[in-house]
Amino acid sequence: MATPEYTPFVFLLLLFQSGVWGVPVCQTPQESPTCGYKSCHATKPGMLNVHLVPHTHDDVGWLKTVDQYFYGDRNDIQHAGVQYILDSVVDQLLKNPDRRFIYVETAFFYRWWKQQTDDMQNTVKQLVNEGRLEFVNGGWCMSDEATTHYSAVIDQMTMGLRFLNDTFGHCGRPRVAWHIDPFGHAREHASMFAQMGYDGFFFGRLDYQDRNRRMVAREQEMLWRASESLTPPMADLFTGILPNGYNPPEGFCWDQSCDDPPIRDDPDLEDYNVDDVVTRFLHIAHGQALVYKTNHIIMTMGSDFQYENANLWYKNLDKLIRYVNQMQSNGSEVNVLYSTPSCYLQELHRVNLTWPLKGDDFFPYADSAHDFWTGYFTSRPALKRYERISNSYLQTCKQLEVLGGPISRKGPFGAGDSETLKHRLNKVYHCTVCVTSLSPLSQVLVSNTLSSLSGSSAPRVYCEHLNISVCPLTETSKKFSVNVYNPLARPVSWPVRLPVNGTAYSISDAKGKAVDSQVVPVSQATAAVRRGRGYAVNELLFQVQAPPLGYSTYSVSLLQNGPPSPPSPLPRFLRVTFDRETGLLSSLSNLETQQTVKLSQNFYWYNASDGNNSESIQMSGAYIFRPNTSTPFIISKTSLYLHVFQYNSICMRPTKRSRFIPWFSPWVSQVVRLYTDSRALELEWTVGPVPIGDDLGKEVISRLDSSINSSGVFYTDSNGREVLQRRKDYRPTWNLRQSEPIAGNYYPINSRAYIKDDKDQLTVVTDRSQGGGSIQDGSLEIMLHRRLLYDDVRGVGEPLNETSDIYPEGLVVRGRHLLSLSPPAMAADTHRPLAQEVVLQPLITFTDGELHPSTRLEFSGLQAVLPPAVHLLTVSQWDQDTVLLRLEHQYQASEITHTLLSLGGDPSVWEVSLKPMEIRTFLLRVRQR
Template sequence: KHRSRNAVGASSLACVDLAQCGVDMTPASCSAHVLSTGPGMPSGPAALHSCPATKPSMLNVHLVPHTHDDVGWLKTVDQYYHGDRNNIQHAGVQYILDSVIDQLQKDPARRFIYVETAFFYRWWRQQSQNTRRIVTQLVNEGRLEFINGGWCMSDEATTHYSAVIDQMTLGLRFLNDTFGECGRPRVAWHIDPFGHAREHASIFAQMGYDGFFFGRLDYQDKARRMKTKEMEMLWRASESLTPPLADLFTGVLPNGYNPPEGFCWDQSCNDAPIRDDPDLEDYNVDEIVQRFLNAAFYKTNHIIMTMGSDFQYENANLWYKNMDKLIKYVNALQAKGSKVNVLYSTPSCYLQELNLANLTWPLKTDDFFPYADDAHDFWTGYFTSRPALKLYERLSNSRLQTCNQLEVLGGPKSTSGPFGEGDSDTMSKAMGVAQHHDAVSGTEKQHVAYDYARRLATGWAHCEVLVRNSLAVLSGSESPRVFCENLNISVCPLTESSQKVLYFSMNVYNPLGRTVSWPVRLPVNGSLYSVTDTKGKTVDSQVVPLSKSTQQMRRNRGYAKGELVFQVEAPPLGYTTYIISILKDEPPASSPKPTATRSIQNKVHAAESRQPSGAYIFRPNSSDPFVINKTAEIQIVTVSSTVQEVTQWFSPWVSQVVRLYEGHRELELEWTVGPVPIADGLGKEVITRLDTDIESSDYFYTDSNGREVLERRKDYRPTWDLKQTEPIAGNYYPINSRAYIKDDKHQLTVVTDRSQGVSSIYNGSLEIMLHRRLLYDDFRGVGEPLSEPGEFFDGLVARGRLLLTLTPPNMAADVHRPLAQGMVLQPLLSFQDGTPLANTKLEVCRGSFSGLQDALPPAVHLLTLSQWDKDSVLIRLEHQYQAKESKTHSQPITVNLQKLFSTLEVLGASEMSLGANQWKEDMNRLQWNTGNPSPWEVTLNPMEIRTFLLQLRQL
């Protein structure tokens, strides 16, 4: 059934009126039957599937049959699904699902959980109607249960919260559209990511999950928790959100995500099957039963056992036949006084039993970084691995948000307009795959990394058509529009062709809800240009010589000799247009000759040890980095009122440009690193270190997935007494957007353009790892060294930007919060040959446009604006400040939905969970109730995200 809120239909929220799933029913619908749930348990949608009976007087062992299916790692997504290239790894996801569905039908006691919606979505589309009916029946009965439910199982260190929310929404929506309430996951399940972020737990809690289970945590932390029986806890995942909004019950799985030793019965395993014929000499039932369990480090009389592993259950009969026997023979001993009860179960059913135990659980308020699995094996290298892919993923996120917004603002002609058929779905799915814990993390094989990048490029090609259509609708100009993909290396054929193009227009679309000022650098061959805005006002501009490092990076892909530099100002959720005319078609002035200085140094960690650095692990062979070059060549360029630049060369393969744009208080560092030389036989990890006189006293601060900030302390963990074995790698943490050090007077904040690793090894110092090239595999499964060949096969050259601010601590958030959002959601530039504003269609062309009536308040961020279906739009509004972070902005703030858009009328609004798969008022988590719907006036508290489904009409 569907329920409406304020005249908004919600076709994807099937079954939301119904109380229960888990009993016999027709395949197409959920049952309204209410199960007995016990004291204190909800009887509404959060009451779980019909769970197997347990025995209160016994130790109940919950067997959870599962498979862990990486959405790319050693093979590509397609290769994993089809079972291709099994010489790399034997894995075929389609056969896993085929086999499991077949085996579940043979015994109603059997259970299975599935996680990766990207794979299930593909499999489901290929099934017959009869198979779909069978699967729906299994889901309705609670025997096939979806856990986690995102498009992938995302990485937690190198992902940005906005992309995580998007990929979760993508997967959850498919499950909801397909199976209704019965398909809604209740438990988050991150059994493989390499460390766990607090912001992820906060997101899961706000999406309505009852609990969270994972497999990896630091070996010292795990030993302490096992000893004190604190393997399960309540994670308070926000310092700003009022409990229990971001509280999440969290458990560490006893065997990671593998079965207990000796109990793997997959075709990929070598463990002995259960041999239960007593007439045969290899009868082993007694032996297997006796060594089955050792679970004294958990608090209740329930224990969860993960029965499965990577890509297992391709022949599900092997697993189920042996588990059937295990359950039979272990439980048979109860007649002889045994207190062990084994049953098929799911994480949701296990969690329900823990909830019913009504115990007091320890509280967790920090995160689970960094992760180490042994004394010298810190998984902190992947914070930086594959820096170019990390940047491409971040830029793709910005492009996807722009694509989604313009689909809404441009209306129906956006997807089917003058430039053809465009869509945002292809990009959404590509970005969903890119969040996988072996994708943006940089821990995949090289050919898989290429595949991730190819998917993002294909997704953007579909979005490009949509963006062209939408901008044509909004501007009234159908002139061809081009996008320059390589502006970071000064390549753009249209702007470089000065002899053929006397003038051109540049459209700047701003996806943020506030006006932005943004520096633009266009490759040109003339020496003097005129830049005017839509009102005909001249904009200050200057042509600067193209740097040597840029020439080396682009090689023969462009021929510009200079860069035209000027500032643009774009309206909130809108665009503006600039006209660029060439005045002098002659080469720009050459660069000044370099001089020498010793004021700044870039440094390198060399990797060479028995445990080498690799895609995952960072293991330098010294606590002190070696300096590439103690002197740097300096090239000073001062540009009128537009920009001042200093270029520094530390070696032929490391350079940096220090820039200060007029009107901006932040300092920009543009770094270029590579190809990293390896002829000396050493792998290298390049860092940039910023030394100050700030008395940071071993404290520094990093963001969690781009949102809340966590305090870090050198050689310290809040949860246990750390025995530090790696003074460098053991102090590295992930950053997604910013990090800082501070004292009472000053705060140095660094804003990054991608996810990277960061630390503060010395007082007053902040170091960021920029690039890695290594010669050895680190023995964690990827099977090849992290040595990216680059486009010309001599090694990857990476380029990026850091923004630095120095402010008093009480003013810092007001500066770095908008800077960080601006780096994540960058303006999109598009170009047209000539100026449509000067043609005969002047009266129908719009040089500027804003989708908002007014700019959003500084504390409010428009996180999501995307077309949901034909008649409704999904919107998320976010308070982007933490409590007590800003004297000015850390206050509740109210936004009126009806006064939000300039060209769209809001007819109805329905508040939803963060994952957009439940109505907010129907969210009913275990023991915690949330929900306070407001039709038009939306009040946001610090760090709060509110999600709405809006019914809109184009004005």
């Protein structure tokens, strides 16, 4: 096949740009006379207006699969059938034009919508255009806020909002963000919602101490200033806390799943109860008004998977509104109406009050003194890593779909294969401790594009278990090529480890230059964790370089009698020392800045509470983290120290300083690696199967203890973006009464955390979302794995005790932490690129045998590298000839010395300015040439 002549894609025409980057709206909105704020029922000045909001909360995967939830299957697990909810609600809305309903989860609505007739779709459009059916939030799901990465949140919101916009136009646009179910709320989510153009944000859960204080102070509604970098009001968002979580007031649930009595309004019957219902309702309304600031209050009338028989709800709500409002003739000052969150928000705006300001976030969340929901930050660590890898793969597929053009979408999956990946992946973001899982991801799109760009039709092989040294092709082939695609807009240098059975290999890069490599034995832990899925005895290690938004190809050949590997150069940026007796880390040095900190690292486990405690019966479970004591058990005080005398040429000289494998126990091990050109120390940990033969649940942590004087302060990222300060036993907005000294000091770590003093900053970059804290000065601990024996009574109904066919005695989890040491003023230049590379890691594919001489071995989709502060967040096919592009300034204002950045290039084409933490979205018409 002849090699095609490719140049990077060219942007021809700028169609649209916006700071509202949830989804661009390409049409000119036509203001409807009835939908949106104009559809709201009138309220009564001088009265207490009670806004009843009929709603359902439909988890996109929790105890059942998404399919089972939609169809109402496996109701023995949980009674829920979303298709019946939507059928019933639409029917009931048509019977009374005063009625209202809000719907949230676009994933379910999209599926229901596709099954409707044209007549039904037109009927629903009429309900939406009249504001009787209103969409809120509008994402594919209601994403968890602690463990999701911002790029994934943006994707799933874009997907849902685009469907609503394409289907319903202006009237389908949600005006309110609605996160009633997440267990704590991230500042970055509020910042994203503000930049997406939402007018307000409502949620249901916050810490019980915070709520109590806010109720007394009447501060349950506030202005959330959700960024320290973006100039107000770019990230300002009005935020309200709902009064009953997201449930109805006690005694007023009229769903088929509820036991509250209906309104019996026949005065001739003995069980007539209208007077009692009205009295109880007025009492609740007046009580709620005492803890809110205005003469408007909101009541959520619905709950999980309710309204399957919407007639039950609406028949009683109609009566409630009629009979309560009749009391106005007797002097009552309570007015009840059907409403929506946006209508309620409009009335709060009209009151024109000054609202309290919020600058931090809502983590950690506790619903009582010993019940901190900080365990789920780490629960199901294998799934959390699976999601992160899949998200990276999705971003790569979207890029390759653009770079490859129409040819990328040919194959058994048809056009829009990246859409298939989006639909599957977006279901995971709602619930990270649920049973949702991903289907195998299609590789057709990647193969099509890489074949087109390279001019080679050779079959491509994907090895999805390289982290445990399994790849059938590299284990058996004597000659193969390695293609490394880099989804970042800057070059990357990436270490590659391939399972092999040979002892010497020659490697050449895309220009034919020889590449240093080394062969080392597969570690004992890796051999054990494979469970027969591979048989390689060695690993081939070498460093690859990949251009921005492009690929590079490396050729690998087995040498029958190859010479021994040459001595490797010493690391350029870091030096690590180990204790001779224990084999543990003892110090870390930055060779560029001449910094050294004392540093030790070990593994511990907390004994999980079984509820047999005088203070509380709360157990540690999938959501709740509650250790039995504040002192963890060390995994091994006398670790066996194994010296390995050979390692790859990009790491260290083959001396006793080579590769270090501290062996902590039969179920915990770690490999420590330091690459020549890396500014980070790699700790690859393997944990499991966690033993439970002693009838003790275990929460396993890795703890770093350093000489840094952190003064009770550490820092964590918020959804992978801005960093927040955390202080031990402290909350910025109330005087904390700490009742759980460990769990109450744990926070979500989505991509990185660090401790620092005036001279040194020690940063840990994680490869998945985890939880952690700084319990002692100079210390940073991160939870790795949890295996528990009791349910925490938060709805899952089973212990967090994961097993599988491969690991019937308990799951084994492997991951990486990257450690860097820098002066605080320079640290962002290291940890942000590191975190970016872990989130958007190179995609590696293989071809067997020798490539055709005409094969194009290297390609870049960019004509120039973007500046260091600019991140190419999204490149995605929007329409047939239109591409969605997002550019992000990835530094906070405190991390840079300038606040304006131009992308340069020919000003006659286009120029973009980005401020710190700003994301801008563009729709571009693209031509490939």
